[in-house]
Amino acid sequence: MSIEVEVLTEVTDDVAAAFARLxxxxxxxxxxxxxxxxxxxxxxxxxxxxVALSDGVVVGTLTLVMYPIPTGLRAHIDDVVVDSLARGKGVGEALTLAAIRVASEAGCRTVDLTSRPSRDAANRLYQRLGFQLRDSNVYRYAIHQK
Known part of the structure; x- marks a missing residue:
């Protein structure tokens, strides 16, 4: 499977359909x-x-969020998803490496992400790529509760 990773700049009907699927x-x-x-x-x-493309079809996506704070420019990877039919074929790795490159070029010193412990394959990938598990508590406050 040949994978190309691109920065999404325009939402076409095909892109909207891919996100509806992913x-x-x-x-x-x-x-x-x-x-x-x-x-x-x-x-x-x-x-x-x-977005990760295989033969022109979106097979995965990742959102890199970068924002300035007093201690520097921060980067966080969010909402990584690879189509179930493309998992295990390097799509997640290609997306993550592209995000690291974009963050580095923007001047970020680190890139953070969170991943549920149950996502074994994703966690192995992140560790293999050099992400280190941090000794930190992650808290969430639900503003709109159901």
Whole structure:
């Protein structure tokens, strides 16, 4: 499988359809995105949305969020999803390495991410690529509770 990773700059019908296919594979609770909502995410100044393509078809995506804080420019990888039919074929690695390159070129010193412990393959990938497990507590405050 040949994989190309690109920065997403335009939301086409094909891209919107790909996200409609991929998002449920990432989260069963995430609401579907309209093309306009996806375009807003892609156009946000803090976001770099990467897509992995195989034969012109989007088979994975990753969102790199970069933002300045007093201690420097921070980078965080979020919402990594690889199509179930393309898993284990280097798509996640290609996306992650591209995100690291983009963050490095922007001047970030580190890239953070979180991954559920149950995602064994993803966690092995991140460790193999050099990500180190941090001694940290991650907290979440739910603003809108169901």
């Amino acid at each position: 998002l449920p594979q990432l989260s069963t609770s995430a609401a579907p995105l309209s093309p306009a909502a996806l375009a807003e995410i892609v156009g946000h100044q803090a976001n770099t949305v990467l």
